[in-house]
Amino acid sequence: MMRVGILGGGQLAQLLALSAKPLGLQTLCLDLALDACARNQTEVIHAPLDDTHALTQLAERSDILTVETENIPLATLDFLSPLKPIYPSRLAIATAQDRLLEKQLCQELHIPTPRFCNVSHFDELKHALTIVGTPAIVKTRRFGYDGKGQVVIKHAHDATQAWAALNNDSLIVEQMVPFDYEVSMLAVQDRHGHQQFYPLVRNYHEAGILRYSIAPWNAPRLFEQAKTIVKKLLTHFSYVGVLAVEFFVVGQEVIVNEMAPRVHNSGHWSIEGTTASQFENHLRAITGQPLGSTAATTYNVMFNHIGEHPNLSKILHLPNIYYHDYGKKPRPGRKIGHVTFSVSDRTMLHPTLEKLQGFYPEYTVRPADVV
């Protein structure tokens, strides 16, 4: 039985492990955290991602390796790559873990992004603001997630404060795009270069964290633009596995916000809403199997459970519900589960969202978007 070694042991690793079983695959994770939630599903080696003893153990016990996060030290990838195949490629991971490299690559491939500037000291920050304009966002180039490591600069004179807040010599300043809304696209490429694209997903963030998603989001023109962009990236990276790209929508155009070289929160709906979920297709791709269909079989609404769960008995009364508890200890701001509502008819999305307003009072739920 083939075993897939996963760098990281959070909920994405857990959901990969859950999808691995029916395909006859074993899994094994590496994660420092003793409460890494993948432990609910599979064996976890508890060690830092740069512990060469643990990495050797992971590689020896696995047939192939993959990641559930882009924040893997490159030295770790270099240590592992002579031992076992790692997917996706080092290039994809290295690029996606650095906002500057990511944006520079987009520029090179003629993929639209917000204007940006590299910043490593305060004077550069002031200069950068004259180039990208205000409002702008200053971000650490690496290790940011869910809105962490980001500061908004409304006016040029806020620069001093922003610099003090981040206190980092490896920053990027980005134009704050006045976008209409956000979408993402997940896609998968197998070892032979075959590509499949999931439908566009509309995402609703608050305070930098994804609250809920609707998929498929019916916007054929935007879908085609996004597909062209994602295709370029898959090909450039000689990618194997699932790639996620987040976009801003401005009028009738998409602009790349960021990419993730892995399965992605905005693709969770695919567990119920497609024949081959993002987890299954990632596993099929990296294990050398043919890809499954990424076409939506239903209309889906996915809500994240952040910090606390809704009342289980009450929410299970709702029709068309698929409940996902990650078995994590609730903590403010922590993603501890999600729920997907899969309906057969697009007109059922509106009443579903209306009903869900009561279950997620702290979210700004907008049923009118799907009327």
Next chain:
Amino acid sequence: MMRVGILGGGQLAQLLALSAKPLGLQTLCLDLALDACARNQTEVIHAPLDDTHALTQLAERSDILTVETENIPLATLDFLSPLKPIYPSRLAIATAQDRLLEKQLCQELHIPTPRFCNVSHFDELKHALTIVGTPAIVKTRRFGYDGKGQVVIKHAHDATQAWAALNNDSLIVEQMVPFDYEVSMLAVQDRHGHQQFYPLVRNYHEAGILRYSIAPWNAPRLFEQAKTIVKKLLTHFSYVGVLAVEFFVVGQEVIVNEMAPRVHNSGHWSIEGTTASQFENHLRAITGQPLGSTAATTYNVMFNHIGEHPNLSKILHLPNIYYHDYGKKPRPGRKIGHVTFSVSDRTMLHPTLEKLQGFYPEYTVRPADVV
């Protein structure tokens, strides 16, 4: 986090454990076999089902208990019941593990079954054949499955041979019903007596083993008859959890063949074909949660993998496929996995079955049944 203790650790326990995770439930199995396949999914205590030390451990570590097989010693149920709640009820398990009690109950509840006779010595067998007629089937009352412990008697003068083959003083002789085909119904009752019924499933057996199923099987009159029968049984047993009942179809009538007080092979299609699968609804019921919808959301064909797997890379090329590998060592006659094809349109069942003939050459696949 609530833990469900399961008596038995085969693929039904494994699939229960796989469904438990997203609901935030832990599982723990008890099974003597060191290679019990649920070990791929959850912790298994390896001990006989009558080992009181192991039973105590299972009960202490679990919040509620359930079974993946009806063949549980009644002494085990009696030992466990003061320790933790067990679902379904002792009465249901005791009845379903004894073909005679099962048939007697049907008689009592005015549920049609084949004619039958209790037989405990050879003279009774000869007498029984004059009552039920020939052809008849002699079966051991207990511990039979997948056609094991059964002998067909074509003519009265075969009785001696049949008696010698089974060599058991606890037999039942049943009329061999000239049925047109076989169907089954799965249903679920929660702790408050709410009932839900899955659609009828058409089953194709060969040599006593289920080969493939089609669901939903569209036969409204048969569905209503089956529902009335299953309703009686759920109510009689004060049942909690999923109950499966297999029927013979003769003309426009159903006749009960047998029942199983547990999730059932003919309900595997519900993983993909309904909102709440048989596994999820069994868990919802026994943990005191509301039931989910049992309505079919797609048309489904389920094929068992018996003894060997089809070529994975080839079969994964087929559209609409959901692959399930139990991680068991292949052995002739052993159920080691299954595959479900879920399609949105009934007319797609026929081409799906036609394509599958090539993958299951040893099965008698009958696409014409769904034209």
